[in-house]
Amino acid sequence: MMNLKYGAIVFSVDQGGNLGFRCGNVVVTGCRPELIIDDARVVSDVRICRTEDGIRLEGLAFQGNWMLDIRAAETPSGHKGIALQMEVRLASCARAFSFAPFAGGNVRLEHYLGSGRAGGHAESIVFPALKRRFISYYAAMLSRGGDHLYCAAPLSGAALPEFHGESGELLTGFSLRFSFLHETLTNVDSGNILILGGDDPFTLMEEYAGISCTRRPDFSTPPACGWNSWDYYRWTITEEEVLANADFIAHDPVLARRIRRIVIDDGWQYCYGEWEANPLFPHGMEYLARELTKMGFEPGLWFAPILAEPQSRIAQKETQMLGMSEGGQPCLAFECMRRNAFILDPTRQEVCNWISALFDRYAAMGYRYFKLDFMQRVLNIRKFHNPTIPRADLQRRIIEAAAHGIAGRAQLLGCNYLFASGNGAVDQVRIGADIHARWDHICQNAVSIAANWHLNRILWWNDPDFALARTVCNHRDPELNRLRAHVVYVEPDDPLTPDKDRALVTMEPAQAEVLLSLVLVSGGVCNLSDKLPALEESELAMLYRILQAEPGGAGRPLDLFSAEIPSLWHQKTQHGNRLLFINWGDESATRFLEPGQFGICSRKAHDFWSDEYFSPVPKMLTIAPRSCRLLEFPYI
Structure with missing residues (x-):
């Protein structure tokens, strides 16, 4: 048995290559390094030796070799722990392969916390728990008896770090895995994986956020508060309604001082991939930007830059720009609310040039804020034109192309944004799933706001999604629940399914206070998304309170x-x-x-x-x- 202790972490390796690590009451046992090629686990001859600064395991097999270095490490602020780095060298390219610095661990816990791949879907599990398998990403916090063990993989590595496990009486199958698909890579490594521990988990999370920065943004000035069209209007938004809400804000003594940005969300364009105004915006988007600027607002606009619906010209005439299926053909790899789309291939330079030109054009019109949505869906594609570009770099190429186009003239919000792309080009990132004026949505989003609190003002400004005030007690708005967005999921042979015809507004005033309180204490971005002229005075008063409240740090x-x-x-x-x-x-x-x-x-x-x-x-x-x-x- 070989042991390596540094700080609060003890790491152990036995003669058979089994791994274990612990921090006080949190003890992970039964792990092994793992290499899987085309769904088959590689059986390796494992060798173990001491190195100058730790322990090394080597796995040798005819399909490929791997090496796992385990060594003492310190964060820039001096926090001590253990670093893992696994390198893999394949004998030849494979369709799919994955490797795990540790796989199959068992640990008795009181609580598990894991991040979602993008905004939303964080894992917060109290043990013992119902038996289910789960995947979380980037970092995982394991807690028991006042001790906390934090496993954190680099945000900007060769692949997305995935933590796998199964909840139950205890956590089983705990693994950290890096996966590759149709990438002609034979030499890859995990980067430095930190295992930290102690009795102050908040500091551990802040340490990780600081280490993950690729640039140090200026957070001295709070972000502008805004209004966004999506939550109330969805795809029914019109030029007239945008200007009506802007005019209401401009003539309201409180809102006029606080709301500086007007964002037109999904619904302004002809279709995904055809980024021209539809007939509901008869004067065009340049006119609207000019009008909003005259009123004293910063115009903002929503895009899904990687999507192209079948009726778009780019999907009809430029199929070489589209991501491909397993068989190598363009494919409809995106679906949301029954809208299907192709996904552009960012490994093609012409796609990056097209994205840059798109954002250059709209920045030149006067738009100073862009919300980039559905970013993580780029991973739905099976094959790309250039397989030498890691999948972990795909979103980064899209963001950098947009940033090149705006050339410093506008800010970028990443929505459905893979945190693995880091903070090199984005100013704000949505950290939660879509919010609606419903109690169940508030409960779901609270977990993601909490799980990502530490990223705020270190990597970017956190966007907890909309601050909503309309409630079921609103009697001024006859169209409060007219939209029935989920009926798109009703099939011809379905029986009556109330959940597919659910209202978008069910929250009571006290529940609205919960939502607005979460937005305030998150310390991040505040964007309204109600039809403001239709709010009750009491609902407006709630918005006034949070807009006039003193801003604070990340709660x-x-x-x-x-x-x-x-x-x-x-x-x-x-x-x-x-x-x-x-x-x-x-x-x-x-x-x-x-x-x-x-x-x-x-x-x-x-x-x-x-x-x-x-x-x-x-x-x-x-x-x-x-x-x-x-x-x-x-x-x-």
Whole structure:
């Protein structure tokens, strides 16, 4: 048995090449390095030796060899841990292969936290749990008994790092895997994988975010608040409605001071791939940019730059620009809400040139903000023109082409953005899935906002998705729930399926306060997306509150490593602190309030939503079902 200890991490290798690592109460056992070629596990002759700074395992087989180095490592701030780096050399190119620095681990946990591949779909699992297999990406936090073990792979590696596992009484099959498909690569490596540990998981996450930076953005000025057309209008948006909302903002004494950006989302274009105004925008997009600029706003526009619907000219006439199927033909690799599209092939230079020209043209019209959507769908393609370009680089090529086109004239928001592309060109990134004015959506998005809190103001500005205020109590808007977006999923032979005809607005006012509180304490971007002239006064008042609130840093979800959905958040501002208590349940809850345990010394508190002041601070809080209490504590 060979052991390597550094900091809180102990790594072990036995004579058979089995791996184990631990941090206090978190003990991972039964792992092995693994190489799989065309779905077959390679049986390797494993050799183990000491090196000057650690342990090396080598796997030898006629299909290919691998080498795993295990060594002591320190982060730039001095946090000690273990680094793994696995290199693979194949004897010949393979259709598909994957390798794992460790695979098949078992560990008894209280909580598992993993990131989604792009915004949304984070994994937050309380153990013991229902038995199911899952995949998370980039980094994984394993927690038990006050100890935390953090496995973090590089964001800008040769492949997307995938953490696989199966929940149950304990976590089984815990693996870190890198996969390749139709890539003519024979020599690849994992980059430095960090295994860190300790009793302060928040610092570990911040360390990882800092290490992942490829540039250091300036976060001294908070991002502009905006209005976006999508959540209320979806594909029904018109030039008239955009200008009506802009005019309402311009003449509202609060909104006019706070909302600086108007973004026209999906629905303005003829179709995906044909980026010209449709008849609902009769004067064209240059006219609209000019009008919004005259009103004092920064115009923004939505694109899905890699998509081309079948009726687009690029799909009809330039099929060489399209990504291919397993058999090498252009294929409809994208589907969303029953809209199908081809995906452009970013390994072709003509595609990158086309994207650059597209964004150059719209930046020249005066658009100063672009929302780039469906970015991760580029991985749906099976074959690309140039197989020597790693799949992990595909999105990066698209983003860099757009950035080249705008040439510093506009900001970029990555939506459905693969975090693996890093922060080299994007200014903001959507960290959650699509939000709607529904309680179930709020619950789902809260996990992703929490899981990605540490990226805010380190890699980019986090976008938690829309700040919505319209509720089922709105009686001013006769079209509040007229859109029935999900009926597209009803098939001719389906029985009555209420879920496929569900309303987009079901939240109560107290639930809207939860959503808006999460947007505020996230410390990121704030974008409205209601039909503002149709809001009730009480709904507008909720928006006024968060728009006029003092901005703060990235709020920490304090029970992130013990709860399925975090219910306690702490945010620091220039003039004090905020504590957000959320009751996700259907019964009233009582929470003990001890600000001192969060380093808050103030004897006074202000209830953000009720406007009630407390002095002294109460010892207990009662929180109604599906609601929250957001308390502000000024510095003494």
